[in-house]
Amino acid sequence: MKKYIHFIAIFLALTSxxxxxxxxxxxxITFAGKPIPYATATLxxxxxxxxxxxxxxxxIANIPAGRYELQVSAIGFQRVTNKIDILANEEADVNITLFxxxxxxxxxxxxxVSRATExxxxxxxxxxxxKKEMDMxxxxxxxxxxxxGVPGLSAVTTGPNVSKPxxxxxxxxxxxxxxxxxxxxxxxxxDEHGIEIDQYGIERAEVxxxxxxxxxxxxxxxxxxxxxxxxxxxxxxxxxxxxxTEYHTNNGMIGASGGLxxxxxxxxxxxxxxxxxxxxxxxxxxxxxxxxxxxxxNLSAMTGFEKRWGSSxxxxxxxxxxxxxxxxxxxxLTRRFTRQIFESGKDDIKDRPLxxxxxxxxxxxxxxxxxxxxxxxxTKNHFLLGKGDLTALLGFQQSVRRxxxxxxxxxxxxxxxxxSTYNYDLKYNFPEWQGVEATVGVNGMYQMNRNLDGTDFxxxxxxxxxxxxxxxxxxxxxxxxxxxxxxYDTRSWNWENQYVQPNPETGYDELLKVPxxxxxxxxxxxxxxxxxxxxxxxxxxxxxxxxxxxxxxxxRGYRAPNITEIGSNxxxxxxxxxxxxxxxxxxxxxxQTDIGFIGYLKDMDIxxxxxxxxxxxxxxxxxLYDDLGNPVVIVPxxxxxxxxxxxxxxxxxxxxxxxxxxxxKWLAFNNxxxxxxxxxxxDALIAVEGNAAKYLPFIPPIHGRSELxxxxxxxxxxxxxxYFRAEVDYYGAQNKFYGVDDTETATAGYTLFNLGCGTTVNxxxxxxxxxxxxxxxxxxDISYQSNLNRLKYFEYYASSPNGRSGIxxxxxxxxxxxxxxx
Numbered sequence: 001m002k003k004y005i006h007f008i009a010i011f012l013a014l015t016s017x018x019x020x021x022x023x024x025x026x027x028x029i030t031f032a033g034k035p036i037p038y039a040t041a042t043l044x045x046x047x048x049x050x051x052x053x054x055x056x057x058x059x060i061a062n063i064p065a066g067r068y069e070l071q072v073s074a075i076g077f078q079r080v081t082n083k084i085d086i087l088a089n090e091e092a093d094v095n096i097t098l099f100x101x102x103x104x105x106x107x108x109x110x111x112x113v114s115r116a117t118e119x120x121x122x123x124x125x126x127x128x129x130x131k132k133e134m135d136m137x138x139x140x141x142x143x144x145x146x147x148x149g150v151p152g153l154s155a156v157t158t159g160p161n162v163s164k165p166x167x168x169x170x171x172x173x174x175x176x177x178x179x180x181x182x183x184x185x186x187x188x189x190x191d192e193h194g195i196e197i198d199q200y201g202i203e204r205a206e207v208x209x210x211x212x213x214x215x216x217x218x219x220x221x222x223x224x225x226x227x228x229x230x231x232x233x234x235x236x237x238x239x240x241x242x243x244x245t246e247y248h249t250n251n252g253m254i255g256a257s258g259g260l261x262x263x264x265x266x267x268x269x270x271x272x273x274x275x276x277x278x279x280x281x282x283x284x285x286x287x288x289x290x291x292x293x294x295x296x297x298n299l300s301a302m303t304g305f306e307k308r309w310g311s312s313x314x315x316x317x318x319x320x321x322x323x324x325x326x327x328x329x330x331x332x333l334t335r336r337f338t339r340q341i342f343e344s345g346k347d348d349i350k351d352r353p354l355x356x357x358x359x360x361x362x363x364x365x366x367x368x369x370x371x372x373x374x375x376x377x378x379t380k381n382h383f384l385l386g387k388g389d390l391t392a393l394l395g396f397q398q399s400v401r402r403x404x405x406x407x408x409x410x411x412x413x414x415x416x417x418x419x420s421t422y423n424y425d426l427k428y429n430f431p432e433w434q435g436v437e438a439t440v441g442v443n444g445m446y447q448m449n450r451n452l453d454g455t456d457f458x459x460x461x462x463x464x465x466x467x468x469x470x471x472x473x474x475x476x477x478x479x480x481x482x483x484x485x486x487x488y489d490t491r492s493w494n495w496e497n498q499y500v501q502p503n504p505e506t507g508y509d510e511l512l513k514v515p516x517x518x519x520x521x522x523x524x525x526x527x528x529x530x531x532x533x534x535x536x537x538x539x540x541x542x543x544x545x546x547x548x549x550x551x552x553x554x555x556r557g558y559r560a561p562n563i564t565e566i567g568s569n570x571x572x573x574x575x576x577x578x579x580x581x582x583x584x585x586x587x588x589x590x591x592q593t594d595i596g597f598i599g600y601l602k603d604m605d606i607x608x609x610x611x612x613x614x615x616x617x618x619x620x621x622x623x624l625y626d627d628l629g630n631p632v633v634i635v636p637x638x639x640x641x642x643x644x645x646x647x648x649x650x651x652x653x654x655x656x657x658x659x660x661x662x663x664x665k666w667l668a669f670n671n672x673x674x675x676x677x678x679x680x681x682x683d684a685l686i687a688v689e690g691n692a693a694k695y696l697p698f699i700p701p702i703h704g705r706s707e708l709x710x711x712x713x714x715x716x717x718x719x720x721x722x723y724f725r726a727e728v729d730y731y732g733a734q735n736k737f738y739g740v741d742d743t744e745t746a747t748a749g750y751t752l753f754n755l756g757c758g759t760t761v762n763x764x765x766x767x768x769x770x771x772x773x774x775x776x777x778x779x780x781d782i783s784y785q786s787n788l789n790r791l792k793y794f795e796y797y798a799s800s801p802n803g804r805s806g807i808x809x810x811x812x813x814x815x816x817x818x819x820x821x822x
Contacts, residue, residue, distance in 0.1 A: 023063045023086045027094040029056040029072055036098055037766065039074035044081065044116075045382065045389070046306050048266075050235060061236040062265045064308035065090075072096045079108075111178070111226040112208035112215060113472070113483070115429050115439060121474070121481040123539025123553040125209040125594055125609050127153075131202065131230060136725070136758060138775045138815045140253070142199035142227060150207050151654040151674040152609075154700040158790045159292040160251060160281050160810055161323060162194045166788070167209055168611065169650050169676045169699045170222030173562040174588075176212065178226040180315060182378050183216065185421040185447065186399040189459075189564040190572065191790055196319040196374035196399070198298035200244050200257035200274040203230035209654075210611065211557030211592050213535035217443065217468040217489045221557035221590050221615075229300065229315075230259065230272075237264045243820045244274075250813035251292070252363070253278035268313075269303040277363050280324075283811035285783045285804050288360035289791070290337035291326030295365055310383040319374040322365045325403065327576055328794025328807055335800060340368065341407050344636050349796055367410035373400040378423065387431035395423040405573035406455070412508065414573040416454035422446045435475050439485075442469040449563070455508035458570040458579050459563050460524035462495040484538035491531045491560040495567070498524040523569055531587045533558030539594075549598040557590035565619050565643045571635045576794075578634045580624065580642040590615045605658040611651065618648035620680075620697055623741040631741070646682030648696055668709040675702045680738065692739035700788060701749065702732035717766070722759040729754065734787040747787035753779045773817040781812040 029039040035056030042049030043060070046068070052058040065088045073079040077098040086092060107119045109126055119126060127150045139145040143163035147153040155163035156171060165175050177184040177195055186196055205227050212220040239262050246255035257274035276296040280288040297320045304313030329338045329349055337360075338352035359366065378395025398420045405414035427441035444467035451457050467490055474483035496513060501520040503510045512520065539553030568579035592613040599606045621641040624632040632640045652675045659669040678696030680686070685693045705727065712722040733749035756775040760768050785792045791807035799805075 023061075023065055023088065024091040025060045025063065025070065025084065025086070025094065026091060027058060027096055028052075029058065029074070029096045029098060031077065031098050036074050036077065039072060039077075039098070041070065041072045041096075044069035044071050045384075046311060048306055059236070064266070064306070066308050070094065070096075072098065074098060109206050110181075111206035112212045112224055113474075115427075115437070117474070120543065120549060121476070121483070121541060123481070123483060123541050123551045123594075124212070124537070124555075125152075125551075125553075125596060125611075127207045127209065129205040129207070131204060134199075134202070134205070135771070135773055135817065135819065136756065136775075138248070138754075138777050138813060139199055140248075141194050142197045142202060143195055145199055145202070146205045146207065146225065148705075150209075151656060151672040151703075151705075152209050152652075152676070153207060154703070154788060156191065156698055156788045156790060157786065158191055159289070159294075159323075159326060160253075161276075161278065161292075161294045161296070161321075162191075164188075164191065164194065165225055166698065166700070167207070167223035167225075168613070168652060169678045169696065171698065173219050174222035174559060176216050176220040176224045178224060179317070179376065180229055181226065181380065181393055181425070182376070182395045182397075182423055183219075183445070185397055185419065185423070185445065186372070186374060187401055187417065187419060188219075189562050190401075191577075193321070193323060193370060193372050193401070196321070196372060197227050198257070198272065198274045198300060198317070198319070200255070201229050201259065201272045201298065201300050202227050204228050209609075210553070210594055210613075211535070211537065211555040211590055213489075213533075213557040213559070214470055214472065214485050214487050214537050214555070215441070217487065217535075218466065218491055218531075218533070218558060218560045218587075219562075221559040221588060229302070231261055231268075231270045231302065238262075241822055243822075244817065246815065246817040248278070248813055248815045250810055251278045251281040252361075266306045267303075268305070269301075271301045272299070274298040279363055280360050281810045283783055283808045284781055285802070285808045286335075286337075289326060289807055290339070290355045290360060291324040291366070291368070293324050293363065293365060295322040295363070296320070304380075308384075310381065310389070312379065312381045314379045315376070317374075317376040319372070321372040322369055323372065324366055324369045325405065325573070326791060326794060326807070327368075328791065329796060332797055333801060335802060335804075339366075339407075343406060343408055347637065349637060368405055368407065370401065370403040370415075372402075374398070389429050391425075391427045391429075393423070393425040397421050397423070402454075403456075403573045406508075412506075413454050414456045414571075415458070416452040417459070418450045418452055420448045420450075437474050439472045440470070441472075442467070444468055451511045455510075456571045456573050457498075457500060457509070457511050457523060458568050458572040460495045460498050460527075460567050460569075461511070462493060462527075462563060462567065464563075465492045466490075479543040481541040481543070482539070484536065486534065486536040489533050489535070489558055489560075492529070493531075493563075493566070494528040495524060495526060497522060497526045524567060527567060527583060529583075531560035533560070533587050533589065547600045549596075551594070551596040551598070553594045555590075555592050555594075557588075557592065559588040559590075561585045561587065561619060568643075571638055576638045578638055578640045579621070580640065582643050582645065585619060585643070585645055586617045588615055588617050588619060603659065603661050605656070605660070607656045608653065609655075610653045613650045615648045615650070617645050618696075619643055619645050620648075620738070622697075622738070623743045625741050644682070644685075646680060646685070648681055649679045650676065650696070650699075652676035666711045666713045668707075668711075670707045670709070671705070673702070673704045674700075676700055677736065685740070689740050695736045695738055697738040697744055698788060699734070699737070700731075701734040701747070704728075704730040706730075718762050720760045720762055720766075720768075721771075722757075724757045725755070727754040727756070728752075731784075731786070737787065744787070745793075747785060747792070750782055750784035752777065752782060752784075755779055768821055770821075771817075771819040773819075774815070775817075776812065776814045778810070778812045783808050783811070785809060 134145040140160040208224040241260040244257040259272035261270040299318040376397040402413040403415035425443035430438040447464040470487035472485035499515040499520040500523040535558040537555035568581040596609040656672040678699040729752040734747040737744040758773040
């Protein structure tokens, strides 16, 4: 990291020499003659912006001369955009009038499209989650912060801090995660670690539901989640920031985060540090679940400048997570958790010692754990070229993953892999021509994976080259907004022969390119292959009226197989699974059709989205059994899974009905329902296994959510934004699962009740002192298992004294969150 720190220091020194500009924009933001306090004023396609004061007055200083679009927004009001010319050494004075928000269709998004566009103009289903909405929910990680507010989004979990996002029943490498536009590259194939992003540093999240391969290429076949970092806006020449603290009662989670931001003379800079610590979580069935404590640290920084020709910024992040590894082993009679103290050859699952009570309540991480480190350094540049503009994103990131699974030598990692990725993304937006907006782009990555000083090797050392180019067009034809495009991708994999042989000094296996003698085993035969694919989309939005929209879209998605699907041949100790890949797999191609209706009426909002997705060469994993029906055991105490490929179909719908009576502005009643069905079209397997093979794995059940929210209309002078909410979260039974060889089992339905409230405490000048959020999830402490909870299958016995199998989800959890802006 020293060379990156040195680079940032040089960059800061250069940007400090930027010449000051004397151009200003000042004004007042009002509604019905009354000021709107703390509204936001920004210049579109720049990072110049500020927040109005309590009287609605704002000022943006040191702006380069030129023509801009001034965008003003405030919570509860429609966004307004005005064009404004700034001359040299001029102070422009503008007065802006806002009007109450009738819908959020004018919300501008940047994910899944070629350039910033309004939600109403996109035929693709896109959802937006603001920081305010995420703060109102209890979040154990960044994925949880988003999925509670987006129907059709779910997560496969391994404890409270590990959530892998799924969109409409598809996940892992089929969901592309972005951080401020750069694709997140860790070991996405792994079950037992989450997304390496600081949940406290996110300002908003944009979710594309459906194939986004047109813009991003492989791995976006299910959709995209773009996490956009939070950078506080402040007055010129002053430091502004916030401090967040949080506590959860169930697992004693303590979270804290602090951020600073500064801007002057077109130069902007921000820094944030965050941390989380938690003990093992608990529920009524299992008590405290051994192996689920975690410790997380995040650092992030950015700096850069805005000039007349555009902008250039550098971002850097560091993520460090210590996460315990649960294995679910217990005493057969008491069901108390036990711990492994011998290596796998001498270990007897029925003779392990009990875990002491103090080890269930401690914040100290136990010796069997994983450590995930993720470093990211990238630059975002925007160049104004006449009436067109060019965006260039270049970045480097490295993911280092260690899994410690040797109880007799706890300092020796079982898995130790280092993934280095170079990302590039170039897009050029042509000047508008006869109403047509066109974008061409090229993006991809070069990636290197290396096994370091480990003892288990589930995947080989490999090199990957990914490149793709696209053309995207959009045009408005009266009431119809049409958009679409085409893309071509290629992904090349290669690696040499790699052998496994015991190291005579340590006694553990090591991975070698050149074996020492004939006792070596060829673990990964050499491989050199390229995958190619064409993807595209075409859709339209029909504006029936200002408040009624009809959308339709058809997309062809493409995904090349990931490394475990084609190259795995070994134990992942954290997952307790031996993975076996298939070198002959073909790319996945999907064809998805979406139809949506959105209505924003006077007293309610209503939406309905229907989709059908057929996938050729769909890849999934299933337990491996021998010809006699016995489970294949390659490594004692671990399951063996082999990847399969067949045709698949997923279809479903998402609906929402939000009531907000104009006569009762203090009341909101929000409802959503999501239904997904995943069918396995492998006719040969169904002919043998019957209904057990009819469905796909990891498909969420029907899910409904209802929220009743009350806001105080007439608040005391020192309070604002006070609300109370009650929520019902319903999950239906999942009886349509992939049951071949007991890969999955039926899951009972359940209903959770949640309560929450929040307020902002202000000073005499009506400026916020702090925000307070209180929440209780699972109020009645219901014992339940999600069918997407991997811990449900962590069971070593055919039966148990209490009739319960596997590990249950978190029980009742209360939380308090305080945000102090300054």
